[in-house]
Amino acid sequence: MLQPNTKSKRQREKYDVVSNLIVAFFAILNLFPLYWLFTSSMKNSSDVVKMPPDWWPKTFTLSNYFEVFESQPALRWTFNSLYVAGLSTVLLVITSSMAAYAFSKLQFKGKNLIFVLLISSLMVPKEVMIVPLFRIAQDLGLVNDLHGMIWPNVATAFGVFLLKGFFDSAPDALREAARIDGAGEVRTFLQIMLPIVKPGIGALFILNFVQVWNDYLWQLVIGQDREMKTLMVGIATLMQDLNPNFAYKMAGATVAAIPMLIIFVLFQQYFTRGISIGAVKE
Amino acid sequence: MKLRNPYLRENITGYLFILPQFLLFLLFIVYPIIEGIRLSFYKVQYQKETFVGFDNYATLFSDPVFFKSIVNTVIFVVFIVLLTVVFSLFVASAVFDKNAKYVSFIRGSYYIPVMVSMVVMSMVWSFLLSPANGLISYMAREMDLSVVNLLGNKNTVLPVIIFVTFATNVGQAIILYIASMIGVPKDLFEAAEVDGASRLKVIFQILIPLVKPTTIYITIVNIIAVLKIFVVIQLLTGGGPNNASVTMMYYLYNNAFKFNQLGVASAVGVIMFIITMLLSVPQLRSMFKDK
Numbered sequence: 001m002l003q004p005n006t007k008s009k010r011q012r013e014k015y016d017v018v019s020n021l022i023v024a025f026f027a028i029l030n031l032f033p034l035y036w037l038f039t040s041s042m043k044n045s046s047d048v049v050k051m052p053p054d055w056w057p058k059t060f061t062l063s064n065y066f067e068v069f070e071s072q073p074a075l076r077w078t079f080n081s082l083y084v085a086g087l088s089t090v091l092l093v094i095t096s097s098m099a100a101y102a103f104s105k106l107q108f109k110g111k112n113l114i115f116v117l118l119i120s121s122l123m124v125p126k127e128v129m130i131v132p133l134f135r136i137a138q139d140l141g142l143v144n145d146l147h148g149m150i151w152p153n154v155a156t157a158f159g160v161f162l163l164k165g166f167f168d169s170a171p172d173a174l175r176e177a178a179r180i181d182g183a184g185e186v187r188t189f190l191q192i193m194l195p196i197v198k199p200g201i202g203a204l205f206i207l208n209f210v211q212v213w214n215d216y217l218w219q220l221v222i223g224q225d226r227e228m229k230t231l232m233v234g235i236a237t238l239m240q241d242l243n244p245n246f247a248y249k250m251a252g253a254t255v256a257a258i259p260m261l262i263i264f265v266l267f268q269q270y271f272t273r274g275i276s277i278g279a280v281k282e
Numbered sequence: 283m284k285l286r287n288p289y290l291r292e293n294i295t296g297y298l299f300i301l302p303q304f305l306l307f308l309l310f311i312v313y314p315i316i317e318g319i320r321l322s323f324y325k326v327q328y329q330k331e332t333f334v335g336f337d338n339y340a341t342l343f344s345d346p347v348f349f350k351s352i353v354n355t356v357i358f359v360v361f362i363v364l365l366t367v368v369f370s371l372f373v374a375s376a377v378f379d380k381n382a383k384y385v386s387f388i389r390g391s392y393y394i395p396v397m398v399s400m401v402v403m404s405m406v407w408s409f410l411l412s413p414a415n416g417l418i419s420y421m422a423r424e425m426d427l428s429v430v431n432l433l434g435n436k437n438t439v440l441p442v443i444i445f446v447t448f449a450t451n452v453g454q455a456i457i458l459y460i461a462s463m464i465g466v467p468k469d470l471f472e473a474a475e476v477d478g479a480s481r482l483k484v485i486f487q488i489l490i491p492l493v494k495p496t497t498i499y500i501t502i503v504n505i506i507a508v509l510k511i512f513v514v515i516q517l518l519t520g521g522g523p524n525n526a527s528v529t530m531m532y533y534l535y536n537n538a539f540k541f542n543q544l545g546v547a548s549a550v551g552v553i554m555f556i557i558t559m560l561l562s563v564p565q566l567r568s569m570f571k572d573k
Contacts, residue, residue, distance in 0.1 A: 013480060013481045015480070015481050015482050016376070016481050019372065019375075019376040020376050020377065020380070022372075022376075023372070023373045023376045023377060023388060024388070026373075027387070027388050027391040027392060028391065030391060030392055030395065030449060031391050031394065033395070033403065033406045033407065033410065034394065034395070034398065034406070036406060036409075036410065036417065037402070037405075037406045037409075040409065048415070049414070049415035051415075051420045052420070053417055053420065094302070095302040095303040095306065096303055098299045098300070098302065098303065099299060099300040099302070099303035099304070101299060102295075102296045102299035102300045103300070106292060106295060106296040106299065107292055107293075107296065108292065108293040108294075108295075108296030108297060109293055111296065114300065114304065117307075118303075118304075118307060119566065120562075120566055121307065121311045121312075122562075123502070123506055123558055123559070123561070123562030123565065123566070124311070124315075124555060124558050124559070124562075125506060125507075125509075125510045125558065126310075126311075126314075127510045127512070127531060128318075128510065128531075128534075128551045128554040128555050128558065129311075129314035129315055129317075129318045129551055129555065130534070130535070130538065130547075130551065131318060131321060131534075131538050131544050131547045131548045131551060132313070132314040132315075132317035132318040132321060132548065132551075133310065133314045134538070135317070135544075136309070136310070136313070136314065136317075151306065151309075151310060152310045154306055154310075155303075155306040155307055155309070155310035155311050157303075157307065159303075160303060185295050185299075189299075210397065213399075214399035214400070214401070216399075216400070216401055216512070216513050217512055217513070217531075217535070221539060232399060232401045232402075235401065235402075235405070236401050236404075236405070236513075236516075236517060238405075239405060239408065239517055246409050246412070246415055249405060249409065250405070250406070250409060252405075253401075253402045253405040253406060254402075256398075256399070256401065256402050257398035257399070257402045260397045260398055260399065261394065261397065261398060263397075264390075264393070264394065264397045268386070268390065271393070271457070272389065272457055272461065275454065275457050275458060275461075276457065276458060276461035276462070
């Protein structure tokens with residue numbers, strides 16, 4: 001039973017069968033809100049509120065999507081989100097791979113203390129300090145500026161935490177060989193060590209990109225003009241929109257959902273691995 | 283750069299490598315914490331700051347809405363985290379030894395809501411629960427339930443938010459448990475099977491004790507995530523009805539960005555900061571134990 005491949009074809013236990021039926025049932029049920037989102041977004045404005053509802057749309061229309069892109073700067077929002085999530089992640093990969101390498105392979109005074117300090121900050125969500133953080137952004141002229149959304153995300157110690165484990169398991173012998181060949185520390189880092197931790201960088205890239213893409217509160221307070229909003233924040237404003245057409249709102253939500261669904265389908269392996277790496281470090 | 287002293291040289295190299303990350307850490311994490319603590323003792327009006335001692339904290343603790351926000355946050359943390367741990371243990375222990383395709387289907391369908399984000403899921407749920415046009419309200423009417431507007435009733439609003447948050451985020455815990463259970467050595471199960479132990483017994487006596495570190499991790503990460511619960515409140519209820527669903531983060535946000543009470547908002551932030559620090563001690567301890 002616990003060994004699906006064993007030859008001893010004992011009957012599956014009742015509990016095993018029943019529990020898996022329940023799990024599979026809820027797995028499908030859990031997708032229902034998304035099914036409702038997609039189908040509603042393609043109904044016309046009267047069908048979408050019809051009771052009893054059409055479980056499957058009678059007519060399909062894309063007009064709600066056109067309306068989202070015509071009445072809202074949704075393309076601009078998408079670009080903003082890509083820019084913020086992309087640049088945050090690239091910067092984070094650079095700074096944290098450098099730092100993780102140093103914490104793992106180099107010797108310097110105060111190393112352990114600094115590392116403990118950094119890691120301790122992992123559990124503090126930046127939102128609890130949003131008032132001083134916002135004032136810093138004001139002082140730096142970063143309010144209503146996409147870069148204001150970026151920098152606090154690069155400050156997280158998550159990348160250091162994740163990558164240090166990868167550097168730790170890279171053999172020291174490679175580093176020494178490079179040194180004997182006369183390579184300096186920077187070259188050793190770039191040409192020998194970075195390629196080894198590529199899987200870690202892949203995981204960090206994906207996880208952080210999604211994290212920043214779906215981040216909400218900080219982007220809400222920084223992006224104040226309509227043109228400066230990110231996709232999540234902009235689409236959320238449709239909820240307060242006076243337009244009573246729910247199909248239009250659902251089309252907006254679908255637009256916000258699709259990029260992440262694509263990323264998930266393409267990179268599912270990275271997610272499973274990346275998320276687990278973070279945790280299985282006891 | 284030629285430095286004769288190799289010890290000094292290695293030190294400097296190390297510092298240069300951590301410098302960018304460390305500067306960002308100082309500017310965007312350490313400094314805001316110190317500044318937040320300082321601001322919590324001040325009354326802030328535009329550029330003018332007046333020291334008021336513990337007045338902001340006194341204001342907070344005499345505000346019934348703040349108490350409500352603490353009680354609600356605690357209720358959310360307790361119920362959402364409990365539901366998440368119990369349900370994801372149930373799911374993971376049921377599927378972890380099945381074939382890879384099935385496991386990845388289960389993992390995927392529970393994780394997709396996490397991916398599409400709380401914003402999108404809140405919008406869908408808000409449509410489903412909308413009193414006039416929502417599917418759930420329609421079904422409640424059809425079944426003659428006494429409450430149709432689940433978000434507008436102070437007795438049902440908390441359970442609904444608990445459920446929506448749980449259903450949206452449980453996928454993360456499921457992925458973690460499955461990974462951790464797949465890593466349990468197979469011979470332990472074989473031994474139990476030889477002894478004729480039932481599957482439930484195996485789950486409770488072998489699996490659950492062995493994945494305890496994962497349980498601790500999931501518990502802490504989720505507590506901290508729920509502590510700052512905001513999106514679902516803003517998009518589903520706006521803290522209502524009559525502050526029945528207000529949370530600490532929502533209270534902080536309103537004070538800071540709606541009522542312009544920066545000192546009071548900072549004091550809420552400091553209280554939340556202290557809570558997260560206290561909660562993360564066990565996690566940090568377990569992370570450094572293997573050092």
